[in-house]
Amino acid sequence: METPSTDKHEQKRITARSEDYSEWYQDVIAAADLAEHSPVKGCMIIKPNGYALWERIQEVLDKAFKKEGVRNAYFPLFIPERLLKREEAHVEGFAPEVAVVTHAGGKKLDEPLVVRPTSETIMYETFSKWVQSYRDLPLLINQWANVVRWELRTRLFLRTTEFLWQEGHTVHATNEEADARARRMLDIYRDLAENYLAIPVIPGIKSESEKFAGADKTYTIEAMMQDGKALQAGTSHNLGQNFAKAFNVSFLDENGERQFGWQTSWGLSTRIIGGLIMTHSDDTGLVLSPRIAPIQAVITTIGRSDEKRAVDKAAEQLAHTLDEAGIRVHVDASDARPGDKFYEWEKKGVPLRLELGPKDIASGSSVLVRRDTGAKETVAASALAKRVQQLLDEIHKSLYDRALAYQKEKTKNVDSWDEFVREIEAGNFVLAHWSGDAEVEKKIKEETGATIRCIPFDQVREDGKCVYSGEASTGRVIFARAY
RNA sequence: CGGGCCGGAGUAUGCCGGUAGUACGCGUGCUUUGGGAGCACGUAGACCGAGUUCAAUUCUCGGCGGCCCGACCA
Numbered sequence: 001m002e003t004p005s006t007d008k009h010e011q012k013r014i015t016a017r018s019e020d021y022s023e024w025y026q027d028v029i030a031a032a033d034l035a036e037h038s039p040v041k042g043c044m045i046i047k048p049n050g051y052a053l054w055e056r057i058q059e060v061l062d063k064a065f066k067k068e069g070v071r072n073a074y075f076p077l078f079i080p081e082r083l084l085k086r087e088e089a090h091v092e093g094f095a096p097e098v099a100v101v102t103h104a105g106g107k108k109l110d111e112p113l114v115v116r117p118t119s120e121t122i123m124y125e126t127f128s129k130w131v132q133s134y135r136d137l138p139l140l141i142n143q144w145a146n147v148v149r150w151e152l153r154t155r156l157f158l159r160t161t162e163f164l165w166q167e168g169h170t171v172h173a174t175n176e177e178a179d180a181r182a183r184r185m186l187d188i189y190r191d192l193a194e195n196y197l198a199i200p201v202i203p204g205i206k207s208e209s210e211k212f213a214g215a216d217k218t219y220t221i222e223a224m225m226q227d228g229k230a231l232q233a234g235t236s237h238n239l240g241q242n243f244a245k246a247f248n249v250s251f252l253d254e255n256g257e258r259q260f261g262w263q264t265s266w267g268l269s270t271r272i273i274g275g276l277i278m279t280h281s282d283d284t285g286l287v288l289s290p291r292i293a294p295i296q297a298v299i300t301t302i303g304r305s306d307e308k309r310a311v312d313k314a315a316e317q318l319a320h321t322l323d324e325a326g327i328r329v330h331v332d333a334s335d336a337r338p339g340d341k342f343y344e345w346e347k348k349g350v351p352l353r354l355e356l357g358p359k360d361i362a363s364g365s366s367v368l369v370r371r372d373t374g375a376k377e378t379v380a381a382s383a384l385a386k387r388v389q390q391l392l393d394e395i396h397k398s399l400y401d402r403a404l405a406y407q408k409e410k411t412k413n414v415d416s417w418d419e420f421v422r423e424i425e426a427g428n429f430v431l432a433h434w435s436g437d438a439e440v441e442k443k444i445k446e447e448t449g450a451t452i453r454c455i456p457f458d459q460v461r462e463d464g465k466c467v468y469s470g471e472a473s474t475g476r477v478i479f480a481r482a483y
Numbered sequence: 484c485g486g487g488c489c490g491g492a493g494u495a496u497g498c499c500g501g502u503a504g505u506a507c508g509c510g511u512g513c514u515u516u517g518g519g520a521g522c523a524c525g526u527a528g529a530c531c532g533a534g535u536u537c538a539a540u541u542c543u544c545g546g547c548g549g550c551c552c553g554a555c556c557a
Binding site for chain 2: 008009011012020022023024037041096098118147149151152153158159163165212231232233234235259268269271301302304305308335336337338339340341342344355356357359360367432449482483
Protein backbone atom coordinates (compact mmCIF):
# COMPACT_ATOMS: atom_id res chain seq x y z
CA MET A 1 0.00 0.00 0.00
CA GLU A 2 1.20 3.42 -0.95
CA THR A 3 0.86 5.95 1.81
CA PRO A 4 -0.78 9.17 0.64
CA SER A 5 1.54 12.09 0.45
CA THR A 6 1.13 14.89 2.91
CA ASP A 7 2.62 17.23 0.34
CA LYS A 8 -0.07 19.78 -0.41
CA HIS A 9 0.73 19.97 -4.10
CA GLU A 10 0.47 16.23 -4.42
CA GLN A 11 -2.97 16.41 -2.86
CA LYS A 12 -4.16 19.10 -5.26
CA ARG A 13 -2.91 17.32 -8.35
CA ILE A 14 -5.38 16.20 -10.97
CA THR A 15 -5.42 12.50 -11.78
CA ALA A 16 -3.46 11.76 -14.95
CA ARG A 17 -5.66 11.02 -17.96
CA SER A 18 -3.74 7.86 -18.64
CA GLU A 19 -4.41 6.48 -15.16
CA ASP A 20 -8.14 6.89 -14.79
CA TYR A 21 -9.94 8.86 -17.45
CA SER A 22 -13.16 9.09 -15.53
CA GLU A 23 -11.50 10.38 -12.39
CA TRP A 24 -9.44 12.81 -14.44
CA TYR A 25 -12.62 14.16 -16.02
CA GLN A 26 -14.20 14.77 -12.64
CA ASP A 27 -11.02 16.29 -11.25
CA VAL A 28 -10.94 18.79 -14.10
CA ILE A 29 -14.55 19.80 -13.45
CA ALA A 30 -13.81 20.25 -9.76
CA ALA A 31 -10.54 22.11 -10.36
CA ALA A 32 -12.19 24.52 -12.80
CA ASP A 33 -15.14 24.87 -10.41
CA LEU A 34 -17.71 24.09 -13.12
CA ALA A 35 -20.28 21.85 -11.45
CA GLU A 36 -20.98 19.46 -8.62
CA HIS A 37 -23.38 16.67 -7.72
CA SER A 38 -26.67 17.75 -6.22
CA PRO A 39 -28.50 16.22 -3.25
CA VAL A 40 -30.96 14.85 -5.82
CA LYS A 41 -29.35 11.80 -7.26
CA GLY A 42 -28.31 12.09 -10.87
CA CYS A 43 -28.91 15.82 -11.00
CA MET A 44 -26.17 18.41 -11.37
CA ILE A 45 -25.52 21.77 -9.80
CA ILE A 46 -24.00 23.97 -12.49
CA LYS A 47 -21.79 26.50 -10.77
CA PRO A 48 -21.19 30.03 -12.10
CA ASN A 49 -18.05 29.01 -14.02
CA GLY A 50 -19.93 26.22 -15.76
CA TYR A 51 -22.99 28.31 -16.41
CA ALA A 52 -20.90 31.05 -17.99
CA LEU A 53 -19.88 28.49 -20.62
CA TRP A 54 -23.51 27.60 -21.25
CA GLU A 55 -24.35 31.29 -21.64
CA ARG A 56 -21.66 31.65 -24.30
CA ILE A 57 -23.06 28.67 -26.17
CA GLN A 58 -26.55 30.14 -25.92
CA GLU A 59 -25.26 33.43 -27.26
CA VAL A 60 -23.65 31.83 -30.31
CA LEU A 61 -26.62 29.59 -31.12
CA ASP A 62 -29.24 32.26 -30.56
CA LYS A 63 -27.48 34.51 -33.01
CA ALA A 64 -27.33 31.75 -35.62
CA PHE A 65 -30.99 30.83 -35.06
CA LYS A 66 -32.16 34.42 -35.48
CA LYS A 67 -30.31 34.61 -38.78
CA GLU A 68 -32.37 31.60 -39.89
CA GLY A 69 -35.63 33.25 -38.87
CA VAL A 70 -36.13 30.96 -35.88
CA ARG A 71 -38.09 32.50 -33.00
CA ASN A 72 -37.85 31.63 -29.31
CA ALA A 73 -40.90 30.51 -27.34
CA TYR A 74 -41.63 28.61 -24.15
CA PHE A 75 -43.93 25.66 -23.54
CA PRO A 76 -44.93 24.01 -20.23
CA LEU A 77 -42.78 21.65 -18.20
CA PHE A 78 -45.70 19.25 -17.71
CA ILE A 79 -47.16 17.14 -20.45
CA PRO A 80 -50.51 15.36 -20.01
CA GLU A 81 -49.76 11.66 -20.30
CA ARG A 82 -52.23 11.11 -23.12
CA LEU A 83 -50.30 13.55 -25.34
CA LEU A 84 -47.02 11.75 -24.88
CA LYS A 85 -48.72 8.50 -25.84
CA ARG A 86 -50.08 9.72 -29.13
CA GLU A 87 -47.11 8.95 -31.38
CA GLU A 88 -46.37 5.25 -31.11
CA ALA A 89 -42.62 5.06 -31.68
CA HIS A 90 -42.14 8.15 -29.52
CA VAL A 91 -43.91 6.78 -26.47
CA GLU A 92 -42.10 3.47 -26.77
CA GLY A 93 -38.76 5.23 -26.92
CA PHE A 94 -39.33 7.46 -23.93
CA ALA A 95 -41.60 5.44 -21.63
CA PRO A 96 -38.78 3.86 -19.60
CA GLU A 97 -37.18 7.17 -18.73
CA VAL A 98 -39.99 9.60 -17.94
CA ALA A 99 -40.77 11.00 -14.51
CA VAL A 100 -44.49 11.23 -13.82
CA VAL A 101 -46.37 13.47 -11.39
CA THR A 102 -49.35 11.62 -9.98
CA HIS A 103 -50.21 13.83 -7.01
CA ALA A 104 -50.54 17.58 -6.67
CA GLY A 105 -52.45 20.01 -4.51
CA GLY A 106 -52.85 17.28 -1.92
CA LYS A 107 -54.89 15.11 -4.25
CA LYS A 108 -54.35 12.34 -6.72
CA LEU A 109 -54.50 13.77 -10.24
CA ASP A 110 -57.17 12.52 -12.62
CA GLU A 111 -54.56 12.36 -15.32
CA PRO A 112 -50.85 11.95 -14.56
CA LEU A 113 -48.50 14.68 -15.79
CA VAL A 114 -45.25 13.70 -17.41
CA VAL A 115 -42.23 15.92 -16.77
CA ARG A 116 -41.06 16.66 -20.32
CA PRO A 117 -38.25 14.44 -21.61
CA THR A 118 -38.52 16.50 -24.84
CA SER A 119 -41.34 18.72 -26.07
CA GLU A 120 -42.50 17.40 -29.43
CA THR A 121 -45.86 16.29 -28.12
CA ILE A 122 -46.90 19.34 -26.15
CA MET A 123 -45.62 21.71 -28.80
CA TYR A 124 -47.25 19.97 -31.74
CA GLU A 125 -50.61 19.82 -29.99
CA THR A 126 -50.41 23.63 -30.12
CA PHE A 127 -48.83 23.78 -33.59
CA SER A 128 -51.96 22.11 -34.95
CA LYS A 129 -53.82 25.32 -34.03
CA TRP A 130 -51.09 27.69 -35.18
CA VAL A 131 -50.79 26.11 -38.60
CA GLN A 132 -53.85 26.53 -40.81
CA SER A 133 -52.61 27.71 -44.19
CA TYR A 134 -49.53 27.23 -46.35
CA ARG A 135 -49.00 30.93 -45.62
CA ASP A 136 -48.26 30.01 -41.96
CA LEU A 137 -45.29 27.95 -43.12
CA PRO A 138 -42.54 27.40 -42.45
CA LEU A 139 -43.04 27.61 -38.69
CA LEU A 140 -39.66 27.88 -36.97
CA ILE A 141 -39.69 27.71 -33.16
CA ASN A 142 -36.93 27.23 -30.60
CA GLN A 143 -37.16 26.76 -26.87
CA TRP A 144 -34.44 27.01 -24.20
CA ALA A 145 -35.47 24.67 -21.44
CA ASN A 146 -34.69 21.98 -18.95
CA VAL A 147 -35.81 18.41 -19.54
CA VAL A 148 -35.83 15.31 -17.37
CA ARG A 149 -34.84 11.80 -18.39
CA TRP A 150 -34.62 9.21 -15.65
CA GLU A 151 -31.45 7.48 -16.80
CA LEU A 152 -29.98 4.60 -14.84
CA ARG A 153 -26.50 5.98 -14.83
CA THR A 154 -25.37 9.58 -14.82
CA ARG A 155 -22.18 11.57 -15.32
CA LEU A 156 -21.66 15.30 -14.81
CA PHE A 157 -22.57 17.14 -18.02
CA LEU A 158 -22.61 13.99 -20.18
CA ARG A 159 -25.76 12.43 -18.81
CA THR A 160 -27.67 13.97 -15.95
CA THR A 161 -31.24 13.29 -14.87
CA GLU A 162 -32.17 16.88 -15.56
CA PHE A 163 -30.34 18.81 -18.24
CA LEU A 164 -30.48 22.14 -20.03
CA TRP A 165 -30.78 22.34 -23.79
CA GLN A 166 -32.37 24.10 -26.67
CA GLU A 167 -34.90 22.25 -28.77
CA GLY A 168 -35.96 23.57 -32.12
CA HIS A 169 -39.21 22.50 -33.77
CA THR A 170 -40.32 23.33 -37.28
CA VAL A 171 -43.18 22.66 -39.70
CA HIS A 172 -42.81 22.76 -43.49
CA ALA A 173 -44.92 22.33 -46.58
CA THR A 174 -42.72 19.68 -48.18
CA ASN A 175 -40.44 16.84 -47.17
CA GLU A 176 -37.58 18.37 -49.18
CA GLU A 177 -37.83 21.62 -47.28
CA ALA A 178 -38.01 19.85 -43.92
CA ASP A 179 -35.00 17.72 -44.76
CA ALA A 180 -33.02 20.76 -45.84
CA ARG A 181 -33.94 22.46 -42.57
CA ALA A 182 -32.78 19.46 -40.52
CA ARG A 183 -29.52 19.40 -42.46
CA ARG A 184 -29.09 23.15 -42.12
CA MET A 185 -29.51 23.07 -38.34
CA LEU A 186 -27.01 20.23 -38.03
CA ASP A 187 -24.60 22.43 -39.93
CA ILE A 188 -25.11 25.18 -37.38
CA TYR A 189 -24.19 22.69 -34.66
CA ARG A 190 -21.13 21.67 -36.67
CA ASP A 191 -20.16 25.32 -36.97
CA LEU A 192 -20.53 25.81 -33.19
CA ALA A 193 -18.46 22.71 -32.48
CA GLU A 194 -15.68 23.39 -34.95
CA ASN A 195 -15.44 27.16 -35.11
CA TYR A 196 -16.21 28.05 -31.50
CA LEU A 197 -15.45 24.99 -29.39
CA ALA A 198 -12.59 23.79 -31.62
CA ILE A 199 -14.05 20.28 -31.55
CA PRO A 200 -13.72 18.48 -34.90
CA VAL A 201 -16.89 16.52 -35.57
CA ILE A 202 -18.10 13.98 -38.07
CA PRO A 203 -21.53 14.86 -39.46
CA GLY A 204 -23.64 12.01 -40.70
CA ILE A 205 -26.87 10.09 -40.49
CA LYS A 206 -27.83 7.61 -37.78
CA SER A 207 -28.69 4.01 -38.56
CA GLU A 208 -32.32 2.95 -38.22
CA SER A 209 -31.82 1.49 -34.76
CA GLU A 210 -29.95 4.53 -33.43
CA LYS A 211 -32.36 7.18 -34.66
CA PHE A 212 -34.69 9.31 -32.52
CA ALA A 213 -37.95 7.76 -31.35
CA GLY A 214 -40.50 9.01 -33.88
CA ALA A 215 -38.12 10.31 -36.55
CA ASP A 216 -37.72 9.26 -40.18
CA LYS A 217 -34.09 10.33 -40.17
CA THR A 218 -31.68 11.45 -37.48
CA TYR A 219 -28.62 13.49 -38.34
CA THR A 220 -25.78 13.76 -35.87
CA ILE A 221 -22.39 15.27 -35.23
CA GLU A 222 -20.03 12.83 -33.54
CA ALA A 223 -16.84 13.82 -31.76
CA MET A 224 -13.91 11.79 -30.43
CA MET A 225 -12.88 12.26 -26.82
CA GLN A 226 -9.31 11.83 -25.60
CA ASP A 227 -10.00 8.25 -24.47
CA GLY A 228 -11.13 7.40 -28.00
CA LYS A 229 -14.81 7.16 -27.12
CA ALA A 230 -17.42 8.90 -29.23
CA LEU A 231 -19.73 11.64 -28.04
CA GLN A 232 -22.92 12.51 -29.85
CA ALA A 233 -22.62 16.27 -29.66
CA GLY A 234 -25.85 17.37 -31.32
CA THR A 235 -28.71 15.90 -33.29
CA SER A 236 -31.26 17.00 -35.82
CA HIS A 237 -34.28 14.98 -36.91
CA ASN A 238 -36.42 14.83 -39.99
CA LEU A 239 -39.70 13.74 -38.41
CA GLY A 240 -41.51 13.26 -41.72
CA GLN A 241 -45.27 13.38 -41.13
CA ASN A 242 -45.25 11.02 -38.15
CA PHE A 243 -46.08 13.63 -35.53
CA ALA A 244 -48.11 15.78 -37.92
CA LYS A 245 -50.48 12.85 -38.40
CA ALA A 246 -50.62 12.03 -34.68
CA PHE A 247 -51.24 15.67 -33.69
CA ASN A 248 -53.08 16.82 -36.78
CA VAL A 249 -50.58 19.47 -37.78
CA SER A 250 -52.13 20.20 -41.18
CA PHE A 251 -52.72 23.11 -43.56
CA LEU A 252 -54.60 24.06 -46.71
CA ASP A 253 -52.24 24.29 -49.69
CA GLU A 254 -52.46 26.64 -52.68
CA ASN A 255 -55.10 24.38 -54.22
CA GLY A 256 -57.28 24.40 -51.12
CA GLU A 257 -56.35 20.83 -50.29
CA ARG A 258 -55.60 19.69 -46.75
CA GLN A 259 -52.03 18.45 -46.27
CA PHE A 260 -50.12 17.21 -43.28
CA GLY A 261 -47.05 19.24 -42.40
CA TRP A 262 -43.49 17.95 -42.61
CA GLN A 263 -41.60 18.48 -39.39
CA THR A 264 -38.14 18.66 -37.88
CA SER A 265 -36.72 18.89 -34.40
CA TRP A 266 -33.15 19.49 -33.29
CA GLY A 267 -31.38 19.83 -29.98
CA LEU A 268 -28.11 20.55 -28.33
CA SER A 269 -27.57 20.22 -24.59
CA THR A 270 -25.21 20.99 -21.72
CA ARG A 271 -23.60 17.69 -22.69
CA ILE A 272 -21.54 19.66 -25.20
CA ILE A 273 -19.70 21.19 -22.24
CA GLY A 274 -18.60 17.68 -21.27
CA GLY A 275 -17.36 17.28 -24.83
CA LEU A 276 -15.44 20.54 -24.61
CA ILE A 277 -13.76 19.40 -21.40
CA MET A 278 -12.86 15.97 -22.74
CA THR A 279 -11.54 17.24 -26.06
CA HIS A 280 -8.95 19.78 -24.94
CA SER A 281 -8.21 19.57 -21.25
CA ASP A 282 -4.92 18.28 -19.87
CA ASP A 283 -3.53 17.08 -16.57
CA THR A 284 -3.25 20.65 -15.31
CA GLY A 285 -6.95 21.27 -15.73
CA LEU A 286 -9.46 22.76 -18.11
CA VAL A 287 -8.39 24.10 -21.50
CA LEU A 288 -10.97 26.38 -23.10
CA SER A 289 -11.14 27.28 -26.75
CA PRO A 290 -10.75 31.06 -27.05
CA ARG A 291 -13.98 31.81 -28.88
CA ILE A 292 -16.16 30.19 -26.24
CA ALA A 293 -14.09 31.11 -23.18
CA PRO A 294 -16.05 33.50 -20.94
CA ILE A 295 -12.68 35.00 -20.01
CA GLN A 296 -10.21 35.01 -22.91
CA ALA A 297 -7.33 36.71 -21.14
CA VAL A 298 -6.60 37.16 -17.48
CA ILE A 299 -4.24 39.80 -16.17
CA THR A 300 -2.46 38.60 -13.05
CA THR A 301 -0.81 41.32 -11.04
CA ILE A 302 2.51 40.74 -9.32
CA GLY A 303 4.23 42.84 -6.70
CA ARG A 304 4.81 43.73 -3.09
CA SER A 305 2.12 45.57 -1.17
CA ASP A 306 3.90 48.92 -1.50
CA GLU A 307 3.85 48.46 -5.27
CA LYS A 308 0.30 47.18 -5.43
CA ARG A 309 -1.44 50.46 -6.09
CA ALA A 310 0.68 51.27 -9.14
CA VAL A 311 0.46 47.74 -10.52
CA ASP A 312 -3.31 47.55 -10.04
CA LYS A 313 -3.76 50.84 -11.82
CA ALA A 314 -1.63 49.69 -14.76
CA ALA A 315 -3.61 46.42 -14.89
CA GLU A 316 -6.89 48.30 -15.05
CA GLN A 317 -5.59 50.43 -17.88
CA LEU A 318 -4.39 47.40 -19.77
CA ALA A 319 -7.73 45.68 -19.22
CA HIS A 320 -9.50 48.71 -20.59
CA THR A 321 -7.35 48.67 -23.74
CA LEU A 322 -8.06 44.98 -24.33
CA ASP A 323 -11.75 45.44 -23.61
CA GLU A 324 -11.86 48.20 -26.22
CA ALA A 325 -10.35 45.75 -28.67
CA GLY A 326 -13.25 43.36 -27.99
CA ILE A 327 -11.33 40.89 -25.84
CA ARG A 328 -13.07 39.35 -22.84
CA VAL A 329 -10.59 40.22 -20.13
CA HIS A 330 -10.43 39.80 -16.37
CA VAL A 331 -8.05 41.34 -13.83
CA ASP A 332 -6.87 39.22 -10.92
CA ALA A 333 -5.51 41.79 -8.48
CA SER A 334 -5.97 39.56 -5.45
CA ASP A 335 -3.32 39.32 -2.75
CA ALA A 336 -2.52 35.71 -3.62
CA ARG A 337 1.05 34.93 -4.52
CA PRO A 338 1.93 34.85 -8.22
CA GLY A 339 2.30 31.08 -8.37
CA ASP A 340 -1.11 30.59 -6.80
CA LYS A 341 -2.73 32.85 -9.34
CA PHE A 342 -1.01 31.15 -12.26
CA TYR A 343 -2.18 27.70 -11.22
CA GLU A 344 -5.65 28.95 -10.44
CA TRP A 345 -6.25 30.36 -13.92
CA GLU A 346 -4.61 27.42 -15.61
CA LYS A 347 -7.01 25.08 -13.83
CA LYS A 348 -9.88 27.24 -15.04
CA GLY A 349 -8.70 27.01 -18.62
CA VAL A 350 -8.34 30.69 -19.50
CA PRO A 351 -6.57 30.72 -22.91
CA LEU A 352 -4.13 33.55 -22.22
CA ARG A 353 -2.47 34.93 -19.13
CA LEU A 354 -0.84 38.35 -18.98
CA GLU A 355 1.60 38.82 -16.15
CA LEU A 356 1.96 42.39 -15.01
CA GLY A 357 4.37 43.51 -12.32
CA PRO A 358 6.83 46.30 -11.52
CA LYS A 359 9.40 44.97 -14.00
CA ASP A 360 6.86 45.00 -16.83
CA ILE A 361 5.64 48.45 -16.00
CA ALA A 362 9.23 49.70 -15.98
CA SER A 363 9.92 48.16 -19.37
CA GLY A 364 6.55 49.03 -20.84
CA SER A 365 5.66 45.43 -21.66
CA SER A 366 3.87 42.36 -20.36
CA VAL A 367 4.55 38.63 -20.28
CA LEU A 368 2.01 36.63 -22.30
CA VAL A 369 1.51 32.94 -21.56
CA ARG A 370 -0.51 30.46 -23.62
CA ARG A 371 -2.63 27.97 -21.69
CA ASP A 372 -2.46 25.29 -24.37
CA THR A 373 1.31 25.16 -24.89
CA GLY A 374 2.67 27.08 -21.92
CA ALA A 375 4.73 29.22 -24.32
CA LYS A 376 5.77 32.59 -22.91
CA GLU A 377 6.63 35.77 -24.72
CA THR A 378 7.24 39.39 -23.73
CA VAL A 379 5.18 41.89 -25.67
CA ALA A 380 5.39 45.68 -25.72
CA ALA A 381 2.32 47.35 -24.23
CA SER A 382 1.56 49.16 -27.46
CA ALA A 383 1.35 45.90 -29.41
CA LEU A 384 -0.55 43.89 -26.81
CA ALA A 385 -4.14 44.11 -28.01
CA LYS A 386 -3.18 43.06 -31.50
CA ARG A 387 -0.91 40.26 -30.30
CA VAL A 388 -3.55 38.93 -27.90
CA GLN A 389 -6.11 38.77 -30.69
CA GLN A 390 -3.57 37.01 -32.90
CA LEU A 391 -2.69 34.49 -30.21
CA LEU A 392 -6.35 33.74 -29.48
CA ASP A 393 -6.83 32.85 -33.13
CA GLU A 394 -3.69 30.76 -33.11
CA ILE A 395 -4.79 28.89 -30.00
CA HIS A 396 -8.15 28.12 -31.57
CA LYS A 397 -6.51 26.77 -34.69
CA SER A 398 -3.93 24.82 -32.77
CA LEU A 399 -6.52 23.19 -30.48
CA TYR A 400 -8.68 22.26 -33.44
CA ASP A 401 -5.78 20.91 -35.49
CA ARG A 402 -4.47 18.86 -32.62
CA ALA A 403 -7.88 17.33 -31.91
CA LEU A 404 -8.40 16.60 -35.59
CA ALA A 405 -4.99 14.97 -35.92
CA TYR A 406 -5.78 12.81 -32.90
CA GLN A 407 -9.14 11.82 -34.33
CA LYS A 408 -7.57 10.86 -37.67
CA GLU A 409 -4.77 8.94 -36.03
CA LYS A 410 -7.29 6.96 -34.01
CA THR A 411 -9.65 6.20 -36.88
CA LYS A 412 -8.83 2.89 -38.55
CA ASN A 413 -9.95 1.39 -41.82
CA VAL A 414 -10.73 -2.22 -41.03
CA ASP A 415 -11.63 -5.17 -43.26
CA SER A 416 -11.55 -8.19 -41.01
CA TRP A 417 -13.44 -9.13 -37.87
CA ASP A 418 -10.27 -9.84 -35.86
CA GLU A 419 -8.94 -6.39 -36.67
CA PHE A 420 -12.31 -4.87 -35.87
CA VAL A 421 -12.37 -6.34 -32.37
CA ARG A 422 -8.76 -5.36 -31.76
CA GLU A 423 -9.18 -1.75 -32.86
CA ILE A 424 -12.38 -1.23 -30.89
CA GLU A 425 -10.68 -2.73 -27.86
CA ALA A 426 -7.81 -0.27 -28.34
CA GLY A 427 -10.26 2.64 -28.11
CA ASN A 428 -10.32 3.62 -31.76
CA PHE A 429 -12.96 4.69 -34.26
CA VAL A 430 -13.35 2.01 -36.89
CA LEU A 431 -14.38 2.60 -40.49
CA ALA A 432 -15.81 -0.67 -41.69
CA HIS A 433 -18.21 -2.05 -44.25
CA TRP A 434 -21.72 -2.82 -43.09
CA SER A 435 -24.53 -4.14 -45.22
CA GLY A 436 -27.31 -2.23 -43.49
CA ASP A 437 -28.61 -5.21 -41.53
CA ALA A 438 -29.93 -4.15 -38.09
CA GLU A 439 -29.41 -7.66 -36.67
CA VAL A 440 -25.72 -7.50 -37.51
CA GLU A 441 -25.51 -4.08 -35.87
CA LYS A 442 -27.05 -5.52 -32.72
CA LYS A 443 -24.68 -8.47 -32.62
CA ILE A 444 -21.64 -6.24 -33.09
CA LYS A 445 -22.82 -4.16 -30.16
CA GLU A 446 -23.30 -7.22 -27.97
CA GLU A 447 -19.90 -8.63 -28.83
CA THR A 448 -17.76 -5.49 -28.75
CA GLY A 449 -19.75 -2.68 -27.15
CA ALA A 450 -19.34 -0.68 -30.33
CA THR A 451 -22.26 1.04 -32.04
CA ILE A 452 -22.61 2.70 -35.40
CA ARG A 453 -21.98 6.34 -34.62
CA CYS A 454 -23.08 7.49 -38.04
CA ILE A 455 -22.95 6.97 -41.74
CA PRO A 456 -20.80 10.01 -42.61
CA PHE A 457 -22.11 12.49 -45.15
CA ASP A 458 -18.73 12.35 -46.85
CA GLN A 459 -18.83 8.56 -47.10
CA VAL A 460 -16.83 7.27 -50.04
CA ARG A 461 -18.89 4.91 -52.15
CA GLU A 462 -16.96 1.73 -52.59
CA ASP A 463 -17.92 -1.92 -52.89
CA GLY A 464 -16.99 -4.19 -50.03
CA LYS A 465 -18.19 -6.89 -47.71
CA CYS A 466 -19.75 -6.47 -44.28
CA VAL A 467 -17.02 -6.89 -41.68
CA TYR A 468 -19.27 -9.17 -39.62
CA SER A 469 -21.56 -11.03 -42.02
CA GLY A 470 -19.69 -10.80 -45.33
CA GLU A 471 -22.77 -9.46 -47.12
CA ALA A 472 -22.29 -6.92 -49.90
CA SER A 473 -21.85 -3.31 -48.82
CA THR A 474 -21.50 -0.02 -50.68
CA GLY A 475 -19.57 2.02 -48.13
CA ARG A 476 -17.95 2.26 -44.73
CA VAL A 477 -19.66 3.46 -41.56
CA ILE A 478 -18.13 4.57 -38.25
CA PHE A 479 -18.17 2.19 -35.33
CA ALA A 480 -17.04 3.17 -31.83
CA ARG A 481 -17.77 2.84 -28.18
CA ALA A 482 -19.69 5.88 -27.03
CA TYR A 483 -20.72 7.95 -24.05
C1' C B 484 -30.99 -3.99 -12.09
C1' G B 485 -26.07 -7.10 -11.78
C1' G B 486 -20.44 -6.85 -10.31
C1' G B 487 -16.54 -4.09 -7.50
C1' C B 488 -14.79 -0.19 -4.10
C1' C B 489 -16.00 3.31 -0.24
C1' G B 490 -18.73 6.23 4.05
C1' G B 491 -14.46 10.22 9.94
C1' A B 492 -13.48 18.39 10.16
C1' G B 493 -14.94 22.00 3.97
C1' U B 494 -11.27 18.44 1.22
C1' A B 495 -7.67 14.42 1.49
C1' U B 496 -5.97 10.89 4.65
C1' G B 497 -2.76 7.84 9.09
C1' C B 498 -2.95 4.79 13.39
C1' C B 499 -6.25 2.28 16.52
C1' G B 500 -11.32 -2.27 20.54
C1' G B 501 -9.90 2.50 25.50
C1' U B 502 -7.96 11.31 25.43
C1' A B 503 -10.11 10.85 17.27
C1' G B 504 -4.10 12.51 14.90
C1' U B 505 -1.91 14.88 10.41
C1' A B 506 -1.94 17.88 5.85
C1' C B 507 -4.47 21.31 2.97
C1' G B 508 -8.54 24.80 3.47
C1' C B 509 -10.82 28.63 6.38
C1' G B 510 -10.22 33.06 10.20
C1' U B 511 -6.85 36.81 12.74
C1' G B 512 -1.97 39.09 13.04
C1' C B 513 3.01 39.95 11.36
C1' U B 514 6.75 39.02 7.66
C1' U B 515 6.44 37.96 2.40
C1' U B 516 5.22 38.28 -3.25
C1' G B 517 8.14 37.03 -11.20
C1' G B 518 5.49 29.36 -10.56
C1' G B 519 1.55 26.37 -5.39
C1' A B 520 5.29 31.33 1.07
C1' G B 521 6.80 31.35 6.58
C1' C B 522 5.66 31.85 11.75
C1' A B 523 1.99 32.32 15.73
C1' C B 524 -2.85 31.72 17.46
C1' G B 525 -7.64 30.02 16.23
C1' U B 526 -11.65 27.02 13.58
C1' A B 527 -14.09 22.50 12.64
C1' G B 528 -15.09 15.74 12.31
C1' A B 529 -16.85 9.41 13.16
C1' C B 530 -24.00 8.14 7.80
C1' C B 531 -28.15 5.46 10.47
C1' G B 532 -29.78 1.10 13.23
C1' A B 533 -28.93 -3.55 15.57
C1' G B 534 -25.35 -7.10 17.50
C1' U B 535 -20.57 -8.74 20.01
C1' U B 536 -17.88 -6.29 24.25
C1' C B 537 -16.54 -3.70 30.68
C1' A B 538 -15.72 -0.41 26.38
C1' A B 539 -17.17 0.21 19.09
C1' U B 540 -15.03 5.45 14.94
C1' U B 541 -12.57 0.60 14.74
C1' C B 542 -15.28 -6.07 14.60
C1' U B 543 -20.19 -8.46 12.52
C1' C B 544 -25.01 -7.88 10.19
C1' G B 545 -28.77 -4.77 8.01
C1' G B 546 -30.23 -0.16 5.99
C1' C B 547 -29.09 4.40 3.63
C1' G B 548 -25.72 7.21 0.65
C1' G B 549 -21.59 7.87 -2.83
C1' C B 550 -18.14 6.38 -6.71
C1' C B 551 -16.43 2.97 -10.61
C1' C B 552 -17.58 -1.03 -14.38
C1' G B 553 -21.86 -3.17 -17.36
C1' A B 554 -27.18 -2.97 -19.36
C1' C B 555 -30.40 1.90 -20.85
C1' C B 556 -29.48 6.69 -23.01
C1' A B 557 -28.51 12.99 -25.56
